[in-house]
Amino acid sequence: MTKILAPPAQQAPAHQAPTHRARQTPTSRTLTEDPHAPAEDLRALALRHGLTVSGARPSLPAYVRQLWSRRDFITAFATARLTAQYSQARLGQVWQVMTPLLNAAVYYAIFGVLMDAKQGVPDYVPFLITGVFVWTFTSDTVMAGTRAISGNLGLVRALHFPRASLPISLALQQLQQLLLSLTALVVILFCFGEFPTWSWLLAVPALLCQALFNTGVALVLARLAARTPDISQLMPFVLRTWMYASGAMWSIQNLASGGRFPDGVVLALQCNPAAVYIDLMRFALIESHTSTQLPPHVWALAAGWALLAFGGGFIWFWKAEEAYGRG
Amino acid sequence: MAEAESTPTVVVDGVHITYTVHGGRSGGRGAATAALSRMLRRGGSAPAARRVHAVKGVSFVARRGEAIGLIGSNGSGKSTLLKAIAGLQPVERGQVYTHGQPSLLGVNAALMNDLTGERNVVLGGLAMGMSRAEVRERYAEIVDFSGINEKDDAISRPMRTYSSGMGARLRFSIAAAKSHDVLLIDEALSTGDARFRRRSQRRIDELRAEAGTVFLVSHSNPTITETCERALWLEAGTLRMDGPAKEVVAAYEEFTATGTGTGPGKPGK
Known part of the structure; x- marks a missing residue:
């Protein structure tokens, strides 16, 4: 019948x-x-x-076009999230700069004053604070990525838009956050006698590479956590391990001179993307942090990690486009 | 041929939809002990991921110019089916074919309570796929339609300070600003006061005129019979009845009145 x-x-x-x-x-x-x-x-x-079949996955070029046509939404969503963050606070948007400044003050009080942990690093406080801010950019973007789909299921289930908009938008929010933190960082650098030189311009390509890399990792984790929400419980531990392995608070270079680890291990630690971006930023901003503290071919590494993570992450995310929103 | 008169806009072909629910989501301190006792009872199996079979083999054809009501008790799969038609909920088996891109009427999820009404109008418009220029063009219209600016300058306040009625009116106004090929409405008509309801009813009629086909989920039987000429009755994920709205609603009312399953078998009076 x-x-x-x-x-x-x-x-x-x-x-x-x-x-x-x-x-x-x-x-x-x-x-x-x-x-x-x-x-x-x-x-x-x-x-x-x-x-046509409802909810079928578009081809990759069509997907990129759709994403481009949603660029206004992506930027508006990022800015809206950033603004909403402190809207309940009395001081409001002042917290955007206050939070990183207070963070830096805590690190300075503990590592700079209490422990006096210079660890053989000249200009330790700028070294430390640059490392912490740059690391925070990566770690916050990765965490935001894990919640990009699983934390916005309502949105995914109600409206049509290329799903990659969400992790990309959240990564953009973190970039905006970092730019605000950098204004705090500049103030701190002034306080410790670091003044602008031409090398500060190198911070721009370094940050671009890092932002691309972070977005790629956020895309990967957005897909993983969309299927397995438990990932977001696991990530803080992974991130903490990654932080200590990347020398956000200490110098990997000094580990080598200690002689307890073979050179291969030290080189591997130095070449891991987070360490590359942290050290490039220090190299750009701190005069005493010279190119001898960078791994070989550091710019190739920075660009390579960025392209690999972003390209791979984007394609991998797109491959599950039609499945986001289930369960 | 009767079939040639109006072209189909939505073909739902033997669709099954399941989704997975992780854990009981009871939260709080009890969750850990509950999970532990569950693990002990089942001999160490992982916390159960329950699969909910929400829609079980539904098929129908919707044609241009139809307004179709979806009725059925809570949890019968109406909203899930709408989401599958919109392409937002993946189907397990079967297929949904559509003409153009069906859209759900609703932007609630894109809005942020901590932002002003003003910024939410822009954000909601962009989320629905409008360009910035389109949003700018429609902005005054959306705010006027919502009527939330009639007494004071409410649009410049954060949405969390709105009364629930004001919030609902603004959300509906944003959602209704865009016209669609196939429009899916999930209980949208029950928002706001009587005056706003009349206005939104008019807007729905306009949207229907612009859209090819309208689906409406509602628990209000009068709304269904007033707005729709055809109705689908879903019960526990299966399509119990499909026909003229008045007949289907009558059978559904008989079913809910008796509280048992005797009604639908004999819809004829």
Whole structure:
């Protein structure tokens, strides 16, 4: 039997196969079992009228085009999140700069004053604070990425937009946050006698590479955490391990001179993306942090990690586009 | 041929939808002990991920110019089915074919309570896929329609300071600012006071005129019979009945009145 049901305007269409449930009224039929029998008929009907499958994944170029057409939404969503963050506080947006400044003050009090942990690093406080701010950018973006889909299921289930908008937008929010932190960092650098030189311009490409890298990792984790929400419970531990391995608070270079680890391990630590971006930023901003403290081919590494993470992450995220929003 | 008169806009073909619910989500301190006792009882199996079979093999064809009501008791799969038609909820089996891009009427999830009404109008418009220029163009219209600026300058206040009625009016106004091929409305008509309801009813009629097909989920039977000429009755994920709205609603009312499943078998009076 066919299940192409008559619209109410057409009373008892004659072309339909007679139903064996004769006792029912001709226009309204009670359906019970047998959902599979008419599959071919309906598909043929849909295809004959040129209907398309709802919620199918677009091709990669089409996806990129869709994403580009949503750029206004991506930036507006990022800025809105950033603004909403402190809107309940009395001091409001002042906290955007106050929070990183207070963070820096705590690190200075503990490492700079209490422990006096210079660790053989000249200009330790600028070294420490630069490292912490740059690391925070990566770690916050990664954490935001894990919640990009799983924390915005309402949005994913209510509206149409390329889902990559969410992790990209949240990564952009973190970049905006970092730029605000950098104004605090500049103030601190002034306090410790670091003044602008031409090398400060190197911070721009370094940050661009880091932002690309972070966005790529955020895309990967957004897909992982969309399927397995437990990832977001695990990430703080992964991130803390990564932080200590990247020398946000100490110098990997000094580890090498200690001689307790083989050179290969030290080099591997130095070449890990977080360490690369942290050291590049120190190299750009702090005069005493020279190129001898950087791993070889550091700019190639920075760009390579960025392209690998962003390209790979984007494609991998896109491959599950139609599945986001389930469960 | 009757079929040639109006072209189909939505073809739902034997659709099954399931989703997975992780854990009981009871939260709080009890959760850990509950999980522990569950693990002990089941001999160490992982916390159960329950699969909910929300829609079980639904098929129908919707045609241009139809307004179709979806009725059924709570949890019968109406909203899930709407989301599948919109392409927002992946289907487990079967397929949904649509003409153009069906859209749910609703932007609630994109709005942020901590932001002003002003910024939410822009954010909501962009979230629905408008360009910045379009949002600027429609802005005054949206605010006027919501009527929240009639007494004071409420639009410049954060949305969390709005009364629930004001918030609902602004959300509806943003959502209704865009016209769609296939429009899906989930209980949107029950917002705001009587005056706003009349206004939103008019807006829905306009949207229906612009859209090819309208689906409406509602628990208000009069709304269904007033707005729609055809109705689908879902019960526990299966399509119980499909026909003229008045007949289906009558059968559904009989079913809910008796409270048992005797009604739908014999819809004829």
